[in-house]
Amino acid sequence: MSNTLLIKRFLPYYKKYKWILLLDLFCATLTTVCDLVLPLIVRFITNTAINSFASLTVEIILKLGFIYLLLRIIDGIANYFMADIGHVMGAQIETDMRRDLFGHLQKLSFSFYSDTKIGQLMSRITTDLFDVTEFAHHCPEEFFIAGLKIGVSFIILANINIWLTLIIFAALPVMIFTTTYFRRRMRTAFKRSRVQTGEINAQVEDNLLGIRVVKSFANENIEEIKFAEGNRKFLEIKKLTYRYMAGFQTTTRLFDGLMYLLVVVFGGIFMINGTIDPGDYIAYLMYVTTLLTSIRRIVEFAEQFQRGMTGFERFIEILDEPTEYENQTNEVELTNVVGDISFEDVSFQYNDGEDEVLSHIDITVKAGENIAIVGPSGSGKTTLCHLIPRFYNVTSGRILIDHQDIQTLTLHSLRSQVGVVQQDVYLFSGTVYENIIYGKEDANRESVIQAAKHAGAHEFIEKLPNGYDTHIGERGIKLSGGQKQRISIARVFLKNPPILILDEATSALDNESERIVQNSLKKLTQGRTTFTIAHRLTTIKNADSIIVLTEDGIVEKGSHAKLISEEGVYYDLYQMYQELDELNEVF
Template sequence: MNQKEMKTGVLLRRFVPYYKKYTKIMVTDLICASLTTICEMVLPLILRYITNQGLRDLSALTVRTIISIGALYFGLRIIDGMASFYMAYTGHVMGAAIETDMREDAFGHLQKLSDNYFNNTKIGQIMSRITSDLFEVTEFAHHCPEEFFIAFLKTVISFIILSGINLPLTILIFLLIPVMAVSCTYFNIQVRKAFKHQRNHIGELNARIEDSLLGNRVVRAFANEKIEIEKFNRDNQEFLQIKRKTYKYMAAFQNTIRMFDGLMYVVVIVAGGIFMIKGLIEPGDLVAYTLYVSTLLATIRRIIEFAEQFQRGMTGIDRFMELMDANVDIFDEEGARPLTKIDGEISFEDVSFEYPDDRNPVLSHINLRIRPGEKVALVGPSGGGKTTLCSLVPRFYDPTEGRILIDGQDIREVTLKSLRSTVGVVQQDVYLFSGTVFENIEYGRPGASMEEVVSAARMAGAHEFITGLKDGYNTYVGERGVKLSGGQKQRISIARVFLKNPPVLILDEATSALDNESEQLVSQSLERLSKGRTTVTIAHRLTTIQNADRILVLSDNSIVEEGNHEELLLKKGMYYQLYTSVSEAEKNT
């Protein structure tokens, strides 16, 4: 994943389109911001009028005038209250909605990424990007345009009014603002970098916690709790040091602002006092001037305080965009059509493959034709490319060279949905979702009825043990199916494929991790499942594939032997060596 930090302007240009759906809310929010700003800017003018009028001719100020002014200001405060409520409620809801839209886009993009992305990215980092990183976006999306718009209005209005009171003093005050901005730029950049580093480390910390919790049985089995605690504490302390550095730059940033804040008040007191002595400014004008400078400084302080939130939001957007920029390697080509007339013939034409991150050849110039309904077994030493070969059929990866066809149709020219609906996969490492037995089987064909799910379970040999569970098909299986045995999980996964009913079946060492009794039960289920389907079986135990129509031996990135069980034994080649060595090992056990 690209960790290069994007420029603020680039990030903002990519983020702004998320406001499009909420244009009316944003416009109304900015109108309300204008109303609150106007209401706030009126008070110094009122005090200026009362003070100057009182010094000039106190008798001209009547109770009726004062009450009228008070009623006017109270009316403005009512308007201010209603506008503020809209900004605080609807504005925040808009920010939350934008965060939701971004999270939906991120999750949708993740569904399009290939296995290669997930092989090289920690799940904890991904989780951090689509959860905690986007939490900051709610406040950012709402307050960013609002705060800068209010600051712009107050600055312009203050400059106009202050210039009308005393232009030289106003120019002197406003000359300090760009100097202050330049002085703070360095610390602002450092805060941004520190927040980015902080977010990256949160992802690493999440990955550490996830790894330790998911492997908690291994941790306890080896009595390595202390080691896990030490590793976590080390990462946790490193996170503290990163935050310490972040707060250091934030403190320096805020302190710089406070220094300039004080400097502006000094200029107002000294220069304003001198101007008043020389008759260049009236007392009431100086009071109003001081109030407007206070408003201006409060605006600057508010922007500075928002700077931390701004940097947090920009960091979240930055990391979101990094995820969205992850390349989608597997996608529907332009003009892709659904896969039709499926008999189950699979053809590999001069197929080669290497993983993009290491460039090591895994398959080299594979030519293979699997007939409809044929049962083909893949055997060979570990690392020979058996699983990779099967992963190319449903396009978990694309070949580096060559092409794969199903019933004469190039799988790159058909839609992914229709292709993957055609291929059923039963893996050694079964994954069950956190939910009920019914929900896990129904995942094979969402919307299936209870009768259809039960029928699939019966064919998979799972119905008997399922009905023996506490709540039957409504039994909660736990995270990753931890409440079930390996054989039970495997039969549920087979029932899931039965329900899917695909014409092409891939069995990836589906029984290698099971005990003998479970293996026998699962093998019977797989035998029923493969009947009438084109089946490719990756075999660890060679005794399970003796009845295959054809056996392919993969080694050194290519097919080195081919034939049925008896033919390959007669050749006395690699298959013979594998079979005899496995048989001897089983006898010794």
């Protein structure tokens, strides 16, 4: 994106703090006045001393000194405000942006997260926005001060000697054109650096989350080699960044010397010719110093500016990602759910051009029925169930709940009526109580305990060091697999949804844990429309109906007894899993 477009997108964040910004710019004006007045004072004293030394009295010098002291006091107060309140404004803008980005991330679809590394997102919400504080504060301030100094200096110097002024200022466009070359390349290098930072974050996150796997295979050296490669790429990008920075800074220093050279040579010639006075000559040197100081600050700020623009561009890239809630009109609330569900000619593919995962699926489920979905891996069992709460939207066809198309329902009301128990349980870092009440934030403690009892979790929770207030560590690391699963079931009990999805909820558990969890799930499914994705087919024999899903779609449907008698796909799968269960019992 161009800097102009990015700045236009950034400006609305100043609206909330416009009075602070205006006061900051006013203070910047006061500090600029002090810098611009000093050369005029020196010019006046010098010319007066040369032309009429007797008229230069101590009283005049003291008055000028007092004026300058007063300006310096004002400058100090103004500078303090700029350094304090101005920076706070930048931090507030950064906070607002981080809030907007996090809020937007909550609304993005499953498809987005399927294609995006979490480490990259972490980099954008933290590292990328760190530079925004300085950028938000200094960007308007530095450019305002530089513009003010350059504009006022030009007017003052033009009144002294227009030709020398034009000669000096003629160098500025050449300087701007030359430094733009390096500035653009700095911007590209900074963005590559940010991307690689995200890659490193993603790699570290992946390694640390899987550290037990790494250690169990004694693959620490392999991980170190992989990390070293990413780290090396980061170093190469940094080297390129500093090369462009060096070129940028060297160019500005050369132009510094060129402008002083112009004043010394042409100013000296004009003074010899009597076109300017010695005091004017000194004033020119001082104003050129002021100009170059302003330009140097802009140059120094250019790196910060590019970092800020790069971070903001990456921020905008995420903010422009379409959310689940876009393009939804005339949505209605889903209330008083009975639980009838219908799939009508439903097809689904993840992305355009890819093969369909599901094709022309028709299913009718009555309220309170328990439907089991079985089939080989990759047949789309989980995807089928994820279409119900609209984790993904159907490609064609429609899904109805109580005869209402789910595409016409608000996502919040739809998902509040659906409970999901997954194989891969995710518990948040915190206490047992905090994880269970996540199912219904307005529940009281008695309701949480009752949900835990229904899930068969109350007994083991009571034995924990602090009971329900025990911290369970990151992702519930202090609990066993069966304990984590029972807490997740308690969470769904508390939510009390009329529609339930069990996604291989017991496949990763040992036999004893599976027995306990199955008893909890039996209680949970009572009176609810339930979709059970089964790994162990022996656990779904009592389902009201079993759907056999393959790459060819639904190939069989019926009760356990009916499908066994037909000796088709389900019969073969059941025999295979029964043999595996027997082997597991032996070992």
